[in-house]
Amino acid sequence: MLSARFLAVGHGRTTLLHDVEFDIAPGEIVGLVGPSGSGKTSLLRVLTGLNRPLDGEVLIDGDPLPKRPRGQVAMLFQSARRSCDPRLTLRRSIEICAPDSGIDWDSLCTKADLQPALLDRRPDQVSDGQLQRAAIARALAGRPGYLLCDEMTAALDPAATAAVVATLRRAADDGAGVLFVSHDLPLVGACADRVLELQSSTVTETSPRKVPS
Numbered sequence: 001m002l003s004a005r006f007l008a009v010g011h012g013r014t015t016l017l018h019d020v021e022f023d024i025a026p027g028e029i030v031g032l033v034g035p036s037g038s039g040k041t042s043l044l045r046v047l048t049g050l051n052r053p054l055d056g057e058v059l060i061d062g063d064p065l066p067k068r069p070r071g072q073v074a075m076l077f078q079s080a081r082r083s084c085d086p087r088l089t090l091r092r093s094i095e096i097c098a099p100d101s102g103i104d105w106d107s108l109c110t111k112a113d114l115q116p117a118l119l120d121r122r123p124d125q126v127s128d129g130q131l132q133r134a135a136i137a138r139a140l141a142g143r144p145g146y147l148l149c150d151e152m153t154a155a156l157d158p159a160a161t162a163a164v165v166a167t168l169r170r171a172a173d174d175g176a177g178v179l180f181v182s183h184d185l186p187l188v189g190a191c192a193d194r195v196l197e198l199q200s201s202t203v204t205e206t207s208p209r210k211v212p213s
């Protein structure tokens with residue numbers, strides 16, 4: 001279980017969110033919605049351990065998030081292009097994120113819906129949707145317990161979006177907990193098991209069928 005406990009999130013002296021309390025269980029997709037600038041990315045960076053909270057703590061199975069939670073929590077970004085090294089093949093990018101025990105490429109490509117023939121191309125030789133699925137493969141290669149997805153379908157067409165959402169559902173079915181941030185409210189309503197909403201500088205839970213419009 002990934003848990004936020006009385007979290008306060010902000011930058012410097014500015015508090016964006018306070019008293020944030022929620023859990024993400026293995027196997028579920030939790031949506032996170034809120035207005036632009038409300039602090040969704042800032043919250044994800046705290047949950048990933050990239051930034052420190054102003055107050056409160058992040059727990060994994062009751063224990064504080066380690067300073068370097070390598071392998072436990074992975075973050076996926078809107079722009080896979082900006083988050084990958086343009087000089088490396090997709091295969092190499094994935095390999096360097098995997099533990100020493102090696103990679104079952106067939107299984108990983110199936111899970112991420114990535115054509116194995118693309119593995120030896122560089123990022124500039126694949127489409128945005130293919131690169132986003134390679135980013136998912138790279139995250140899954142580290143066998144994370146939790147995937148935190150920040151607007152990762154925002155630049156994709158409906159078919160590529162559906163493919164990415166299907167890979168997240170497979171990851172959840174395999175036991176990962178997924179936090180899915182998006183401004184696409186119908187998409188969140190359709191794919192999330194539960195939805196969290198940022199409003200009044202904190203987090204409240206809403207039903208997927210009542211995602212605010």
Ligand SMILES: Nc1ncnc2c1ncn2[C@@H]1O[C@H](COP(=O)(O)OP(=O)(O)OP(=O)(O)O)[C@@H](O)[C@H]1O
Pocket residue numbers: 011016034035036037038039040041042043
């Ligand atoms: N490193 C930083 N230092 C200072 N302020 C920051 C920093 N990063 C973000 N902010 C500010 O924090 C606020 C929340 O930003 P954040 O990116 O978390 O919002 P968001 O909800 O993800 O927005 P969007 O939906 O537009 O991506 C914004 O006002 C932003 O300008």
